[in-house]
Amino acid sequence: MTQPAVVEAPRFSVERWGRTSVLAVSFAVALAVGFAFVPLLFSLNTTEKATSLLILVLLAVMWNALAGYGGLVSIGQQAFIGLGAYGTVWLCNHNWNPYRAMIVAALFCGAVAVGLSPVVLRFRGAQFAIGMWVIAEAAAILVSLDQSLGAGTGTSLIELNYYTPTQRQHDTYWLTFGITVFFLALLFVLLRSRVGSSLQAIRDDEEAAASVGVSVLRCKWILFVVAGVGCGAAGALTLANTLFIEPTSIFGVDWTAYMIFMVLVGGLGTFEGPIVGAIVLFVIQNEFGNNGVWYLVGLGGAAMAFALLAPRGVWGTLEERFGLRVMPVGYRLRRQS
Amino acid sequence: MTWVNDVVQGILLGGVYALLACGLALMFGVMRIINLAHGDLAVVGAYLVLVVLDHANISPFLALVPVLPVMLIAGYGLQRIVLDRALRAGVLVPLLSTFGLSIVIQNILLEKFSPDVRSLGGQAGSIATGSWSVTNAISISQIGALIVVVAIAVLGGLQLFLSRTQAGRRMRATAQDPDTAELVGVDSRAVYARATALAVAIAAVAGLFLAIRSTFYPFAGPTQLIFAFEAVVIGGMTSLWGTLAGGMILGVAQTVGGQINTQYPVLAGHIVFLAVLALRAALGRQIS
Numbered sequence: 001m002t003q004p005a006v007v008e009a010p011r012f013s014v015e016r017w018g019r020t021s022v023l024a025v026s027f028a029v030a031l032a033v034g035f036a037f038v039p040l041l042f043s044l045n046t047t048e049k050a051t052s053l054l055i056l057v058l059l060a061v062m063w064n065a066l067a068g069y070g071g072l073v074s075i076g077q078q079a080f081i082g083l084g085a086y087g088t089v090w091l092c093n094h095n096w097n098p099y100r101a102m103i104v105a106a107l108f109c110g111a112v113a114v115g116l117s118p119v120v121l122r123f124r125g126a127q128f129a130i131g132m133w134v135i136a137e138a139a140a141i142l143v144s145l146d147q148s149l150g151a152g153t154g155t156s157l158i159e160l161n162y163y164t165p166t167q168r169q170h171d172t173y174w175l176t177f178g179i180t181v182f183f184l185a186l187l188f189v190l191l192r193s194r195v196g197s198s199l200q201a202i203r204d205d206e207e208a209a210a211s212v213g214v215s216v217l218r219c220k221w222i223l224f225v226v227a228g229v230g231c232g233a234a235g236a237l238t239l240a241n242t243l244f245i246e247p248t249s250i251f252g253v254d255w256t257a258y259m260i261f262m263v264l265v266g267g268l269g270t271f272e273g274p275i276v277g278a279i280v281l282f283v284i285q286n287e288f289g290n291n292g293v294w295y296l297v298g299l300g301g302a303a304m305a306f307a308l309l310a311p312r313g314v315w316g317t318l319e320e321r322f323g324l325r326v327m328p329v330g331y332r333l334r335r336q337s
Numbered sequence: 338m339t340w341v342n343d344v345v346q347g348i349l350l351g352g353v354y355a356l357l358a359c360g361l362a363l364m365f366g367v368m369r370i371i372n373l374a375h376g377d378l379a380v381v382g383a384y385l386v387l388v389v390l391d392h393a394n395i396s397p398f399l400a401l402v403p404v405l406p407v408m409l410i411a412g413y414g415l416q417r418i419v420l421d422r423a424l425r426a427g428v429l430v431p432l433l434s435t436f437g438l439s440i441v442i443q444n445i446l447l448e449k450f451s452p453d454v455r456s457l458g459g460q461a462g463s464i465a466t467g468s469w470s471v472t473n474a475i476s477i478s479q480i481g482a483l484i485v486v487v488a489i490a491v492l493g494g495l496q497l498f499l500s501r502t503q504a505g506r507r508m509r510a511t512a513q514d515p516d517t518a519e520l521v522g523v524d525s526r527a528v529y530a531r532a533t534a535l536a537v538a539i540a541a542v543a544g545l546f547l548a549i550r551s552t553f554y555p556f557a558g559p560t561q562l563i564f565a566f567e568a569v570v571i572g573g574m575t576s577l578w579g580t581l582a583g584g585m586i587l588g589v590a591q592t593v594g595g596q597i598n599t600q601y602p603v604l605a606g607h608i609v610f611l612a613v614l615a616l617r618a619a620l621g622r623q624i625s
Contacts, residue, residue, distance in 0.1 A: 073432045075373075119611075122618035126371035129432055130566045131614055137563065138607040145600055253559060257440050260433060268429075293448045300440030307433040308422045 016192075032181055039170040051173045051241045053282045054180045055234050056262065060274035060281075061180075062230035063259035065187060068269035069199040070223040071206055073125075075256045076132025077231045079139045080109045082251035084235030086143050089245075092159040093148060099175055102236035106179075109232025113225045121220050133253065140251035154246025157239055172240040179233045186226065191271060191329040195219060200329075203269045261299045264306040267313030271329050276315050342475045343592045349481030351568070351588030353550060355581040356488045356543040357561055358568035359495065360536030362580045365569065367512045367532040368424060370431040374439040375540055376562030380555070381442060382408055382541025383457070383548035384450055390460060397457045401545050405538050412537025416530040424529075439558060446555035457548040465549050484546045488584070491539060492577050508532060567610040 035054075039047045059077075066072040087105030092098050116135065123131045144152040160168050190196055198219050201209035210216050239245050262281050267273025281299075288295050310317055361375050372378075382404060389400035419438065423431040458465040464483065470476040499505040508528050510518040515525040547553055547561065564587060572583025587606050594605020 067429060071429065073429050075436065119615045119618055123614060125428055126365075126432060126566075127570065127614065129373075130371070130563065131611070134563060134567070134607045134610055138604055138611070141600075141604045141607075257436070260436060264433060293444045296444040297441050297448075300437040300444070302437075304419070304434045304437030304441070307430050307437060308419065308426070311426055311430060 035177060036174075038177075039173050044166060044169050047169050047173050048241060049282075049286070051169075051176045051237070053278065054173075054176045055237050055241065056258070056278040056282055057275055058176075058180045058183060058230055058234045058237075059255070059259050060262035060266065060278040061183060061187060062227040062234070063256075064263045064266075064268065064270075064274040065223050065230075066227045067263065068273075069191075069203045070220045071202060072121075072220060072224065073129045074132040074227075075129045075253065076134070076136035077227065077259065078251050078253060078255040079132065079136035080113065080228050080231035081235035081238070081255055082136070082139060082143065082247065083112060084109050084232030085239040085245050085250050086149055086247075087232070088236040088239055089149055089155055089157060092157060098157060098159045098240070099171060102175065102233070102240060105236050106229050106233035109235075110225050110229035112232075113228025117221050117224055121217060121224060133256075136251055136253075140247045143251070144247040150246070152247060154244060156244040160240065160243065168240075172237065175240070176237045179230075179237065183226075183230050183233075188271070188329065190222070190226075195222060196329065199223070257296075257299060257303075261303045263313070264303050264311075265313055267315035267317070267319075268311060270312070270315050270319065273313050273315035277313065280314075339474060339596065340593070343596050344589050345471075345475055345477065346481070347589030347592035348585045349478060349485060349588070350592060351581075351585030352481065352484035352488045353543060353546055353584075354564050354568040354587050355584030356484065356491060356546060357540065357565035358572070358580045358584055359488075359492055359577060360539040360543070361562075361565050362569045362572070362575070362577060363495065363532055363539075364536045366575050367508055368420070368529055370420065370424065371435075371566065372420075372533075372536070373432060373435040373562060374442055374558070375536070375565060376560065377439045377442040377446075377558030378408070378411075378537050379540040379544035379547060379561055380446065380553050380558045381411075382544030383455075383553045384446060385541070386457065386545050386548065387450075387455065390457070397461050397545060397549060401542065404541055404545075408538045408541040409534045412534035413530050415537065416533035417526075420533060421526060421529065439562075443556050443558060450555060452555060454552045454554045455548070456552045457545070458550070461549045480546075480550050484550065487542065487546070488581060491542065492581055495535075496577055504528075504531065564606070567606060571610060571613050 035050070038050045042050070059081075063074070063077060066074055066077070084102075084105050087108050088098065088101045091101035091104060096104070120128060120131055120135070143149055149155055163171065191199065198209065198214040198216075201212070201214050202216055202219055206216060235250060238250070258281060262277030263274050264277070265280050266275065266277025284295070284299075306313055312320065357376070357379055361371065364370060364372055364375075382401075385404040385407060386397050386400045389395075389403055390397060393400070415438075419434055420431060423434045461480070464479045467479040468476045469479070469482075497505075499509055507518065507523045508531070510521075510523055511525045511528040518528075519525055543561075543565075544553070547557075568584035568587050569580055570583065571586050572579030572581070587609065590609040591602040591606045594608075595602035597605070
């Protein structure tokens, strides 16, 4: 009797870290360390611009967490942006230190998200999208009815006048830097955890994920609350960076237009994409200024084009074409020789 | 008696919302998508009427006649070029692409027509300002009554179209199950294009009445979209007559809210909308 020939099956190993990702993470850490020194190396003007870039990154990352991983398209994240900013004003009116107030206001936005979650997370698709939009509009009306918050005409953060311009710009930058890095790191850790695998499954197919036992609602809850805190922080930091806010602009739907643009251009549902998108928007804003009409036509048109023609954005397309996995948030199979 | 008057005025106001909402409900019913540029398309309709009036000294109602075919074609093109592709790409893409379209439309309108607030009330003649008084406290504006009549006529027409005609039956079949409808020879893409063309043309009618009854400007669309969507949701998402009721409930909420405090009307509408959504979510949880 002859033994049947054993054909050895190709062996695979599951790996998370490749050479590119080790390099990329080292590079990202180095870049982050470099960014920490911006105020010491550059002028106040540059520091202000770097602050607004980091705020854009934060917003894009938060919106991508919601839409890209949770499948939650929100047109109302400006509710949290506005509440973060106005929460800071309110706390400062009650003799809080402005920087401490910003953090507490962001956490307050998280609490608001927790409060809203049992209701809004039951909404599906367009109901969630427009439901959030209505909440943002309602919040804007409520704030503009409050005389102590400057009503409809807006308000400024006078408490920051106690600081010298240099000190103020530096502190604002470092707080922005710290918060943005914190959220990027949080998302990185989250995506690598068990929750992350669930999130990536939900991103790819919500019903299939639910059918293999992923707790879809719990995952969405985590994202919604994290994005609430993140957008609230972005609002508070925008206030600190620009010093003046009014309800119509801080609660404006333009924020959502920017977030959608950044995430779609960069790459919906990728870790790196929103950062790329934020840089693209930042460059456009600085090159073309906010010179109104055609700039916005271009933003809207680009968002449409990417949604229809390249739904994975610049980064997602690159990843697909070259098999790149830069940040190690997923797994890949490697055939062992 | 002022309360009765508020309710009457709210019902009249609801006519505009119902008219705006029925195109939204039609597209949602057939394709399960919400067109976030719907309000902007209504505003486009109002501006097109304005363009016609610049060239001919006629009534705005007559000026709508050449606008309607243009909007039908625009809707057809919107479906074929944008929404067909968006539908294939999953549930998020229709929302994202129509949101992008909405920004594009608003800013092109701004570029072409300046940010000035316009109204067609002046050109519509006495019907825009006339009213019948029922009692001392209650009066019914002629334009408000006309809008309600038109809204009922449009909804009734749609209902007849859906139930009595071959094209309407195909639309209902596609709405229920596009794959099965395809099996029996219905071209679902043609049905979708027809539905969107109709929805966009009805949006133009709503835009005309919005322009006569109050005012419009390049960025007026999103507010109208929100109101229309609120009417659709309050009305139950899928039924055409529900949409009429939803529009009127929203209208009444706004006028009664405005009576409580002049700054409350829109807020009151939002609160009613959110309460309906929350209630429905709570009931849904009990059932499941």
